[in-house]
Amino acid sequence: MSTFVNDFMAELKAKNPAEPEFHQAAQEVAESLEVVIDRNPAYRKMKILERIAEPDRVIVFRVPWIDDAGEVQVNRGFRIEMNSAIGPYKGGLRFHPSVYLGLLKFLAFEQVFKNSLTTLPMGGGKGGSDFDPKGKSDNEVMRFCQSFMLELQRHIGQFTDVPAGDIGVGGREIGYLFGQYKRVRNEFTGVLTGKGINWGGSLIRPEATGYGSVYFAAEMLATRGETLEGKKCLVSGSGNVAQYTMEKIIDLGGKAVTFSDSSGYIYDEAGIDRAKLAFILELKNVKRGRVKEYADAYPGAVFTPADKEREHNPLWTHQADCAFPSATQNEINAKDAQNLLDNGVSVVSEGSNMPTVPEGVELFVEKGILYGPGKAANAGGVATSGLEMSQNSLRLNWTREEVDARLRGIMKAIHKQCVDAAAAYDMKGNYVAGANIAGFLKVADSMLDQGVI
Numbered sequence: 001m002s003t004f005v006n007d008f009m010a011e012l013k014a015k016n017p018a019e020p021e022f023h024q025a026a027q028e029v030a031e032s033l034e035v036v037i038d039r040n041p042a043y044r045k046m047k048i049l050e051r052i053a054e055p056d057r058v059i060v061f062r063v064p065w066i067d068d069a070g071e072v073q074v075n076r077g078f079r080i081e082m083n084s085a086i087g088p089y090k091g092g093l094r095f096h097p098s099v100y101l102g103l104l105k106f107l108a109f110e111q112v113f114k115n116s117l118t119t120l121p122m123g124g125g126k127g128g129s130d131f132d133p134k135g136k137s138d139n140e141v142m143r144f145c146q147s148f149m150l151e152l153q154r155h156i157g158q159f160t161d162v163p164a165g166d167i168g169v170g171g172r173e174i175g176y177l178f179g180q181y182k183r184v185r186n187e188f189t190g191v192l193t194g195k196g197i198n199w200g201g202s203l204i205r206p207e208a209t210g211y212g213s214v215y216f217a218a219e220m221l222a223t224r225g226e227t228l229e230g231k232k233c234l235v236s237g238s239g240n241v242a243q244y245t246m247e248k249i250i251d252l253g254g255k256a257v258t259f260s261d262s263s264g265y266i267y268d269e270a271g272i273d274r275a276k277l278a279f280i281l282e283l284k285n286v287k288r289g290r291v292k293e294y295a296d297a298y299p300g301a302v303f304t305p306a307d308k309e310r311e312h313n314p315l316w317t318h319q320a321d322c323a324f325p326s327a328t329q330n331e332i333n334a335k336d337a338q339n340l341l342d343n344g345v346s347v348v349s350e351g352s353n354m355p356t357v358p359e360g361v362e363l364f365v366e367k368g369i370l371y372g373p374g375k376a377a378n379a380g381g382v383a384t385s386g387l388e389m390s391q392n393s394l395r396l397n398w399t400r401e402e403v404d405a406r407l408r409g410i411m412k413a414i415h416k417q418c419v420d421a422a423a424a425y426d427m428k429g430n431y432v433a434g435a436n437i438a439g440f441l442k443v444a445d446s447m448l449d450q451g452v453i
C-alpha cells in the first residue's frame with residue numbers, strides 16, 4: 001500500500017472512530033484510486049478524496065411518535081449530505097434497527113460514486129432512522145413518517161436534496177413522507193423519488209434496481225459472448241431489489257432458485273416462475289409475511305432457518321452460474337465467496353450495497369470472474385430516480401417502454417465506463433477498480449473546477 005492510502009485511512013479512522021462499514025467502503029475506494037492519484041498529483045494536492053470523505057453536512061434529529069398503545073416512542077433520524085459537486089444530494093432513506101451514523105456514512109460515500117456513474121447530474125446523500133417498520137401497524141408507520149418528515153423537510157428540496165427508498169422504506173413509507181412534506185411546505189414538487197404513479201412517480205422505478213442489476217450481469221456476460229439463457233441464479237433477500245431481480249432473470253431466460261429474509265432462505269430446485277413470484281410479491285408487499293410461508297405453499301421448496309452461529313450462509317452453497325446478492329451489506333463473507341466459486345458461480349452482480357466483505361472481493365477479482373460491484377450493478381435504481389426527477393421537472397410521464405429503454409441504455413453506459421476506466425489504468429476486466437475510478441473522475445474534476453469549498 002502507498003503512503004497515500006495509509007495516510008488517508010489513518011486520518012479517516014481517527015476522525016470517524018467506531019464506523020467499520022465506512023472504513024471498509026473508504027479503504028476499497030482509496031486502494032482503487034491510488035494509481036489515479038499517482039498519475040494526477042492535483043487530486044492529492046487539492047485533497048479531493050479527503051474532501052469527498054468529509055460530508056458537506058450531517059443532520060441528526062429526534063423523532064418522537066406515539067404507538068398504538070398510546071406510549072411515546074423516540075427514534076433517531078439522520079440525513080448525510082455527502083457531496084453536491086455534480087448535482088443535488090440524492091440517495092435513499094433506510095429504516096432498520098441497525099441504522100447508525102457510520103452505516104449511513106458508508107452508504108452516502110458509495111452513493112457519490114454511484115450517482116456519478118449513472119451519467120445523470122446527481123450528488124450523493126443518504127439518510128434514515130433506527131426505526132423498525134417490521135411488526136408496526138400502518139398507522140404507527142404513518143405517525144413515525146410524519147414526525148420524521150416534520151424535521152427533515154427543513155433540509156431537503158427538489159433543488160437541494162431528493163431522498164428515495166432503501167431497506168424498510170418502500171412505496172407505503174414514501175407516500176406518508178411525501179404527504180407530510182406537501183402539507184407542511186404547501187408545495188407539490190419532486191422532493192422524493194419512488195412516488196406513486198398517480199402523484200408524480202415514474203413507471204419502472206420500483207423495478208429499476210433489480211432490473212438494472214440483471215441488465216448489468218447481461219452486459220458482463222456479453223463480453224464473453226454469453227447470455228443469461230438457461231443460467232441458474234442464486235438471489236438473496238426478498239424485498240424490492242430481490243423481487244425485480246427475480247422477475248428480470250425470468251424475462252431473460254434464467255432460473256432463480258433461492259431468495260431469503262432475515263428469518264432464513266428458500267431453495268426451490270424447480271425454479272421460481274411468474275406465478276411463484278406473484279406469490280412472493282403478495283407475501284412480502286401486502287401480507288408482510290416471512291419466507292417460510294412459500295415452502296408451505298410450494299412443498300417442493302425447502303426452507304432453511306437463519307442461524308447466526310453458522311460461519312457461512314448455506315444459501316451460497318448451491319450449485320449455480322450466477323449470484324445476485326440483494327439483501328444487505330456484508331452478506332457474503334470470505335467463506336461464502338469461496339463456496340460460490342467452488343460451486344460454479346462465475347457471475348456476481350450486486351443488487352445490495354457492499355454485500356461482499358473485502359476478502360471476498362479480493363477472491364472474485366483474483367479469480368477473474370465477472371464481478372459487478374454494487375455501486376455499478378445496482379445504480380439502475382438511482383438512475384431511474386434521476387429519470388423520475390426529469391419527468392417531474394418536465395411535468396410529463398414517460399411510458400414504461402421509454403423508461404425501461406433509458407434504464408437499459410444507462411446500465412450499458414455504466415458498464416462501458418467501468419470497462420474503459422479499468423483498461424485505461426491497466427486493470428482490464430476489474431469492475432471494482434473501473435467503477436471506483438470512473439465514478440471518482442467526474443466528481444473530482446468538478447470539484448477542481450469549483451475551488452476549495
Ligand code: NDP
Binds near residue numbers: 170
Ligand atoms: P427491502 O427492505 O425491500 O428488502 C430488504 C431485504 O433484505 C428483506 O428481504 C430483508 O429481510 C433482507 N435483509 C435486510 N437486512 C437484513 C439483515 N441484516 N440480515 C438478513 N436479511 C436482511 O430493501 P431493498 O430491497 O430496497 O434493499 C436491499 C439492498 O439493496 C440494500 O443493500 C439496499 O441498500 C440496496 N439498494 C436498494 C435500492 C432500491 O432502489 N431499493 C437501490 C440500490 C441499492 P427482512 O424483511 O427479514 O429484514
